Amino acid sequence: MRLLRWITPIFLLGLALAACGPAKKSVYPPNISIQQLVVLPGGQWRLTVRIQNNSYGEMDFKSLDGQLQIANLVPIRLHSTFALDIPTLAGDVIQLDVLPTAAMTDALKVIAGKGSSGSLAYRVSGSTSAKPEEEDKPRNFDFNGNDWISPVPGIANTYR
Template identity: 60%
Template sequence: MKRLLRCIALVALVAGLAACGPPRKSVFPPTLSIQQMSVQPDGEWHLVLRIQNNSYTGMTFHSIDGTLQVANGIPVRLHADFKRSIPALAADVIPLDVLPTPAMTAALNAVAAKGSAGSLAYRIGGSTNATAHQDKKTRDFDFHGNDWLSPVPGIPNTYR
């Protein structure tokens, strides 16, 4: 009986010591999407990319490197170096300018002709470099996203 009580006390002591360490917060890949896109007078597209931190800890994002594909056309490169500290389960935006292909411009013009009833499918994918605040280790996270852009009523050359 004494032996059983000692084993139980030892297991309780080990479990108590294991619980004393700091809790590890889960780190998950972010979600990226286009929050808004405007067509500039020179034809360049000004994107506002939304980075959603899906982790249970704050993260500092350093760069993105990926592609934007519109209407199953040829993708264009997305690349930006920046520094954004985003709290757990929160989001922030970064600006990014891209030069669309002629096919992308034609697809967007077709949607603009339909007014607010039109929408244009897009796909973004690539990787982002980030550091979790809890462990200070820089990592690359893949991201993939499919969504739609539609003209914003009352604001010319702007899509969400």
């Protein structure tokens, strides 16, 4: 009887410890924003798009598919495929060339002469494909962000 009293708690403790494994790292959607916009000589825009990994593990980003809306104008498509490994709680950038609408180009011209006091609201939304560190397959993460761009003083055709 005494032996049974000791074996049962030890057995239960062993089961509890066996169920413990390494903790799974938390995965959260990334933040996407425009770090810089440069107006190229042909009228295209070169966007430096920042991808901020908000997860507690490395993420292997594969693609981005979404849209960019300047002010309340008609949005344009953002799309790119790439291979970008972003460490835990860090960010990195990709570059995208896009063709803006005439209304978007006019909106930038309006704030260009105002220097850093001029600003224009923008919105990015869509999804990005990424493979979290502890997973086998990539999955899609939705993003939706709002911010402002302003002309960079002393650097023509550049906005941040």
